Amino acid sequence: MPRPLLSLQSEALRAFLQRVARPIDFACRNAFAHLGTVRNLETFVAAQVRAALTELKFPRAIESDLLGLQHLFIGFHSALTPKQQRERLTQARTLLSHLQGTYLQLERNNEGGGEQTYRDVPGVHEGQPLWESSIQFVKGVGPKRALLLQRLGIETIEDALWNIPWRYEDRSKITCIKDVTPGMTATLSAEVVSVRATRSRVRRMSILDLTVDDGTGRLQAVLFNQPYLQDLVKLGTRLLLVGRIVTGQQGWLQLRIDVAHCEVIEQDTEVTLHAGRIVPIYHETKGWSSRQMRVLVRTVLDEYAARTSEILPLRVRAEHRLMPIPQALEEAHYPAGGTDLAALEQGRSAAHRRLAFEELFMLQLALANRRRRIREEHKPIRFDPHTPLLQRLSQLLPFKLTGAQERVLREIQADMVAARPMNRLLQGDVGSGKTLVALHAIIMACGSGCQAAVMVPTEILAEQHFANLKPMLEELGLQPTLVTGGHRYKGRAESLRQLQAGTAQVAIGTHALLQNDVQFSSLGLAVIDEQHKFGVLQRKTLMDKGYRPDILVMTATPIPRTLAMTVYGDLDVSIIDALPPGRRPVRTWLFSDSQRGRAWHIVREQLEQQRQVYFVYPLVEESEKLDLKAALQAAGTLQKDFSSYRVGLLHGRMSSPDKDRTMKAFKAGEIHILVATSVIEVGVDIPNATVMVIEHADRFGLAQLHQLRGRVGRSAHQAYCLLMAPAPRRGNAAERLHHGEEDVSLAQRRLEVMVKSNDGFLMAEEDLRLRGPGQWFGIRQWGLPEFRVANLLRDAELLQQARRAAFALIERDPHLKAPQHRLLRLAVERRWRMRLDLGSVS
Ligand code: ADP
Ligand code: MG
Numbered sequence: 043m044p045r046p047l048l049s050l051q052s053e054a055l056r057a058f059l060q061r062v063a064r065p066i067d068f069a070c071r072n073a074f075a076h077l078g079t080v081r082n083l084e085t086f087v088a089a090q091v092r093a094a095l096t097e098l099k100f101p102r103a104i105e106s107d108l109l110g111l112q113h114l115f116i117g118f119h120s121a122l123t124p125k126q127q128r129e130r131l132t133q134a135r136t137l138l139s140h141l142q143g144t145y146l147q148l149e150r151n152n153e154g155g156g157e158q159t160y161r162d163v164p165g166v167h168e169g170q171p172l173w174e175s176s177i178q179f180v181k182g183v184g185p186k187r188a189l190l191l192q193r194l195g196i197e198t199i200e201d202a203l204w205n206i207p208w209r210y211e212d213r214s215k216i217t218c219i220k221d222v223t224p225g226m227t228a229t230l231s232a233e234v235v236s237v238r239a240t241r242s243r244v245r246r247m248s249i250l251d252l253t254v255d256d257g258t259g260r261l262q263a264v265l266f267n268q269p270y271l272q273d274l275v276k277l278g279t280r281l282l283l284v285g286r287i288v289t290g291q292q293g294w295l296q297l298r299i300d301v302a303h304c305e306v307i308e309q310d311t312e313v314t315l316h317a318g319r320i321v322p323i324y325h326e327t328k329g330w331s332s333r334q335m336r337v338l339v340r341t342v343l344d345e346y347a348a349r350t351s352e353i354l355p356l357r358v359r360a361e362h363r364l365m366p367i368p369q370a371l372e373e374a375h376y377p378a379g380g381t382d383l384a385a386l387e388q389g390r391s392a393a394h395r396r397l398a399f400e401e402l403f404m405l406q407l408a409l410a411n412r413r414r415r416i417r418e419e420h421k422p423i424r425f426d427p428h429t430p431l432l433q434r435l436s437q438l439l440p441f442k443l444t445g446a447q448e449r450v451l452r453e454i455q456a457d458m459v460a461a462r463p464m465n466r467l468l469q470g471d472v473g474s475g476k477t478l479v480a481l482h483a484i485i486m487a488c489g490s491g492c493q494a495a496v497m498v499p500t501e502i503l504a505e506q507h508f509a510n511l512k513p514m515l516e517e518l519g520l521q522p523t524l525v526t527g528g529h530r531y532k533g534r535a536e537s538l539r540q541l542q543a544g545t546a547q548v549a550i551g552t553h554a555l556l557q558n559d560v561q562f563s564s565l566g567l568a569v570i571d572e573q574h575k576f577g578v579l580q581r582k583t584l585m586d587k588g589y590r591p592d593i594l595v596m597t598a599t600p601i602p603r604t605l606a607m608t609v610y611g612d613l614d615v616s617i618i619d620a621l622p623p624g625r626r627p628v629r630t631w632l633f634s635d636s637q638r639g640r641a642w643h644i645v646r647e648q649l650e651q652q653r654q655v656y657f658v659y660p661l662v663e664e665s666e667k668l669d670l671k672a673a674l675q676a677a678g679t680l681q682k683d684f685s686s687y688r689v690g691l692l693h694g695r696m697s698s699p700d701k702d703r704t705m706k707a708f709k710a711g712e713i714h715i716l717v718a719t720s721v722i723e724v725g726v727d728i729p730n731a732t733v734m735v736i737e738h739a740d741r742f743g744l745a746q747l748h749q750l751r752g753r754v755g756r757s758a759h760q761a762y763c764l765l766m767a768p769a770p771r772r773g774n775a776a777e778r779l780h781h782g783e784e785d786v787s788l789a790q791r792r793l794e795v796m797v798k799s800n801d802g803f804l805m806a807e808e809d810l811r812l813r814g815p816g817q818w819f820g821i822r823q824w825g826l827p828e829f830r831v832a833n834l835l836r837d838a839e840l841l842q843q844a845r846r847a848a849f850a851l852i853e854r855d856p857h858l859k860a861p862q863h864r865l866l867r868l869a870v871e872r873r874w875r876m877r878l879d880l881g882s883v884s
Pocket of ligand 1: 441442443444447470471472473474475476477478598622623725727729756
């Protein structure tokens, strides 16, 4: 029976939204931090729209949305300024969320089997879930204000409820006029005894000049620019005034209050929104103040909070002493009198705890669920742990595996032998020998008659792995093949043919491996190296291609525990916790420009001992060209300074064959000094290089610095990492500017950590502490969920509890089938399905 058109439409639309939202969301995330790295949006969006429109006939309204979307990106990279780009992206998001609403509508029509027509998403009506109810239809909002609110991330009623204040002000204590002193912020409750309305001479601001009396004394009160109060404030009106007490012309003898907030009160005891209580302070945007937000939130709380469904199971709430959701929302916005202000400000009040718990619990539930699904899968292949190839491999290796390598290898092999697919993260500091462990897994797969794929983030690394592994693989009778991007690679067609025919057993390549024309005859294992560089990548991508391989994800970026639980919460983890024997810690020094001579001395000394040197220059996206120029110039200068040695240059804009040639020459020792941009950041393994000089080290993140340092110290020779950075000048405005918002002293502290420590895990914790989870290097690429209330640094303990509770629940009710878990299941699907599919590995 043919599928009904409606379900095809909704499916196609869903797939379209998933694909298109991904790069757009990525570009928008964290205040457009990645905008500079996003490429080809114009062609991408156009192609997607074209594909969608040719695939199916959609209702007119959808088609025009789709075309509108395409339109937004015309000339995106070639003709728009960054500011325009940001505006377009914001508009695109609005369009996408509109389409998303349409999709949900289609879905619902589907389920009801009902009407075949596309309708605009209607106003708020009884029974419509709050996350689908546009804020636009709330009393006092409307389409214009809805746009303002969107800037604050508020599109639905649910968003408004969860938009909790970023701080609070205790305006509950009423001060007596006789007790006010200059400098204090006071809340007064007093009666108007004189009124005078004027305008300021300079900017024609309206000024309301009052005298108020509260029975203990009189005070002048000045209200700027609040003309609407003129009609309200009369002699005898009782006012609640919040403001700063300042001295007038006669000093202490004539105090006045500069009123920040004024409200007419009917009775002294009346509790209002803006004063006389602990008042919530919200993020503002131009045209929408914290005060307006208070009114909006009050309305939304009154009308809808009670309709918020309680999704946490009773048992979990009881166990963790969590208050009902409507109460938590009420108290997070409008705390009861006497609530501990410090706890509120830090987000540690009982209400905050309840809300944060829910967010963390939901995420962990999604992760637990995904893990369960993988565990229930059966893989068609059974790998042979006794393949003779493994024996032969150990004879080929020039050294013994370390104890740590042996241990993780056993864990990996146990996974591979098991009936369910492997989904494992291998963590090991830079230089700990992960490649070798992966090689064993590859050999085991090939020895069992399967193919294996190794995916790496850069072409340089692909070439390197290929060159290193090829001899050994061939010795074992296996045929490796290289698959990198585009058509530059001559042998590509031949590679693909061999993979499809199964005559090549090991594919080594970049993300080009995921392209449609790459087909395997029997893919059994996929190794993803330096995963943190990939960001969005999924086991699902491979499964969509029809494979269910075992997955081994490797990363040298150590992940603090709390983050690991979040980002990699559904992977099994193996850790290589020791380096191969004979390694000496890299000696790290920090030099300012005036100490350059000392750095050069070390470089020269090492060159004289036949060692090689890296010079790394930062590549900052906004000024790629400038930095490139800096690197080019530096290469010239260095060639003069070290005229008896050969200097090579490597940067991201070079063609792959050129890069390849340079790397080979460096590896062969024909180039002694390699000047590079951070393209060599990951994976590169040239043991004879012993010095890493990092120019402008202050511009790199800690994890990145650690990765760069990891390029040296890969043999028994003593290695050096020389960090070049301007001497810290605290408070220098120009420098601040250069660093954007970041404090100069933060950069300094990072460098100090580098000098002190060689331990990646320790550094990761330190980095997390210095920067906070949102900023933590690379984390956004991993698709770390953004929380509205929870904070991973603050809530580490709560995360543990939520994780235990979630995993225990999935244990009890794996599919959340029990009637009391129905709402929970729906909520998990809704909140995380899209993001988890889009934003993470496995
Ligand atoms: P990473 O974990 O950073 O990917 P690599 O796999 O590149 O590290 O290994 C770093 C270096 O250590 C390589 O030169 C490799 O040959 C060497 N190595 C790996 N395992 C051992 C071992 N067991 N004994 C001695 N050297 C080893
Ligand atoms: Mg590596």
